[in-house]
Amino acid sequence: MRSEPGAMAVAATAGEAAEHYTVGSVGKKAGDDQNRVPLYCERVVDSGDEVFVRDSRVDELFAGNEDEIEFGLTNYLGLPVHNAAGEVVGTVCVLDEVAREYSPAERDELVGLRAQVETIVRADGSALG
Structure with a gap:
């Protein structure tokens, strides 16, 4: 997922998740609401x-x-994905x-996937775009 100012956007997906999360789909952030x-x-x-x-059904926050x-x-x-400047740009x-x-x-395995994604993002800041 790629973080945008008011939304989270699907940058890539795999497996059964592709049924619900097509690349480019967005979910509006709650923000301060x-x-x-x-x-x-x-x-x-x-x-x-x-x-x-x-x-989540029994989680106070979610x-x-x-x-x-x-x-x-x-x-x-979920794990944070960092860019070359160390900022969290997605998950x-x-x-x-x-x-x-x-x-x-x-x-x-998820930590390893994150490392691969961070390597790509650090080499090309627009990779999640």
Whole structure:
């Protein structure tokens, strides 16, 4: 996902996620609107930290979020993607429709994917565009 001023945009997708997240699709960020539930990836970008949501339906912050309501995706693991200046410019993430944990090997795979994406973004700042 690529972070834009008011939205998160799909920069690339794979597997079953392509059904819901076509490249170029955008989700509006909640921003300062206290009446909106933040997007998972928005929280990653804003915090600069990994975000893990085992089951959004029972999560105080993410219950009723757009991915849950629109697509039934209640499980999320996302990592920040940094550009050459160290700024968070997007995320790599996985979503699921069932509550689950991620094994150390699965987390390592996501960390490895993030490293590949960051290498590309650091070499070409427009790569997520």
